[in-house]
Amino acid sequence: MRLVVVGGGIAGLAAAHRAVELSRERGTPLDLTLLEARDRLGGTIETERAGGFLVEAGPDSFLSEKPWALALCRRIGLESRLVGTDDRFRRVFVWFGGRLHPVPDGFQLLAPTRLAPFVTSSLFSWPGKLRMALDLVLPRGGGGDESLGAFVRRRLGREALERIAQPLVAGIYTADPDELSLLATMPRFVELERRERSLILGLWKASRQAPAASTSGARWSLFVSLVGGMAELIAAVAARLPHDAVRLKHRVSGIERRGADWRVTTEEGGPVDADAVIIASETHAASRLLRYVDPALATMLELVPYASSATVSLGYRRADIPYPLDGFGVVVPRSERRDLLACTFSSVKYPGRAPEGHVLIRGFVGGTLNAAALERDDGEIVDRVRRELREALGITVDPTLSRVWRHPSSMPQYAVGHLTTVETIERRVAAAPGLFLAGGGYRGVGIADCVRSAEAAADAAFARR
Ligand SMILES: Cc1cc2nc3c(=O)[nH]c(=O)nc-3n(C[C@H](O)[C@H](O)[C@H](O)COP(=O)(O)OP(=O)(O)OC[C@H]3O[C@@H](n4cnc5c(N)ncnc54)[C@H](O)[C@@H]3O)c2cc1C
Numbered sequence: 371m372r373l374v375v376v377g378g379g380i381a382g383l384a385a386a387h388r389a390v391e392l393s394r395e396r397g398t399p400l401d402l403t404l405l406e407a408r409d410r411l412g413g414t415i416e417t418e419r420a421g422g423f424l425v426e427a428g429p430d431s432f433l434s435e436k437p438w439a440l441a442l443c444r445r446i447g448l449e450s451r452l453v454g455t456d457d458r459f460r461r462v463f464v465w466f467g468g469r470l471h472p473v474p475d476g477f478q479l480l481a482p483t484r485l486a487p488f489v490t491s492s493l494f495s496w497p498g499k500l501r502m503a504l505d506l507v508l509p510r511g512g513g514g515d516e517s518l519g520a521f522v523r524r525r526l527g528r529e530a531l532e533r534i535a536q537p538l539v540a541g542i543y544t545a546d547p548d549e550l551s552l553l554a555t556m557p558r559f560v561e562l563e564r565r566e567r568s569l570i571l572g573l574w575k576a577s578r579q580a581p582a583a584s585t586s587g588a589r590w591s592l593f594v595s596l597v598g599g600m601a602e603l604i605a606a607v608a609a610r611l612p613h614d615a616v617r618l619k620h621r622v623s624g625i626e627r628r629g630a631d632w633r634v635t636t637e638e639g640g641p642v643d644a645d646a647v648i649i650a651s652e653t654h655a656a657s658r659l660l661r662y663v664d665p666a667l668a669t670m671l672e673l674v675p676y677a678s679s680a681t682v683s684l685g686y687r688r689a690d691i692p693y694p695l696d697g698f699g700v701v702v703p704r705s706e707r708r709d710l711l712a713c714t715f716s717s718v719k720y721p722g723r724a725p726e727g728h729v730l731i732r733g734f735v736g737g738t739l740n741a742a743a744l745e746r747d748d749g750e751i752v753d754r755v756r757r758e759l760r761e762a763l764g765i766t767v768d769p770t771l772s773r774v775w776r777h778p779s780s781m782p783q784y785a786v787g788h789l790t791t792v793e794t795i796e797r798r799v800a801a802a803p804g805l806f807l808a809g810g811g812y813r814g815v816g817i818a819d820c821v822r823s824a825e826a827a828a829d830a831a832f833a834r835r
Contacts, residue, residue: 379413422725544737
């Protein structure tokens, strides 16, 4: 089979790798070409080593409870290279009202599951706590797709949304909760309300049924990374592809149908003809490529909005940091009007991120609610992050390392109605034999979901043979 994969992020690589596996398993000859516009593989995933620090430009981990990325690591011999989080420091803080408040123990993203830490928490006011407790008696509501913001306001109140749900969600999706589809991002909560009515009761019941992760004997923490950073995953997958399959600095400029074949054109090289094409780029790039193949499909792809963000990594001598750094990091409610959306204490969360006697802190800036922060130049972005770290953590010294990475239009935003858009996209793609889509724009933004969608695309391409 002649297969072209467009895009060399984790989705494109995982699709190409699965195709290699399938060709071997089935004895089907494979002529594979992976076209990547940039001069490197990995897409948003990039790791740099500098001054003894290991710095992640984008993603720093993947979820282990969604099995696909972990399973891929196992198949490519990376299991011994996986590292979990240091769960002694598992808690996260909310920077609210000029203070760092720990997220109460047992809090599960939107709602509490344990009474004492919630009741004694300094993060919520008494009226706010009582409003959250109303969830215990409120009837079911909603119906249809609802924004995460509307859902949390309805069940738990405004304070729960502003002080915890919004900043935690911004740290994951860089999104505006009033736009974000609950069904597309956290269907578990929709199901919980449908089944149990009260989120607090439902989560409490579930937490009693499933023993805590630390006692369950689960092999991995919730988030996992690799000893050498996320780029190790990219390098290991790439090493398993045929040596001549990958063409860097090849931006695909057009895709056309030629009878039963596909012709993929790049700006740099000659056209490549294929039996099947997997487009694993951002949906806005896929939209441009498909405008002559199926204009309606291109329009649907254009409907998926993307947010931009930047990461700011700062290295310090441990002795210069007055704050104990006894957590994974800090999230910042939008109502605080800061540039920082969140910051991770990277060298506390994962081993080997900073040299002996040093710490690595990574700030996260921008997103849908604060796109203006990215209009500043890199120096200004660093200055503002440092000013905010001074206020939050008392860090006054100059960092020994400072790095900024920008991620323009890189994070898909699953707006209300997203799943309907995706279903339409999938129907139209199914009507174009040999064409497949994969990546973070469709049914899950995280790395694990990207691997799942990519492997499903390769499976579907081979199923046609
Ligand atoms: C700052 C940041 C932090 C994140 N942190 C995490 C995290 O900790 N954990 C997690 O699970 N997820 C995280 N994510 C999400 C994660 O990055 C994505 O799930 C995943 O990496 C997306 O992979 P992808 O292959 O779908 O897309 P991308 O990585 O965006 O790759 C798409 C590739 O397609 C290429 N391309 C586009 N157009 C063309 C063209 N015309 N021709 C050729 N090539 C083209 C691009 O150059 C790019 O390399 C984060 C995202 C960001 C932005």
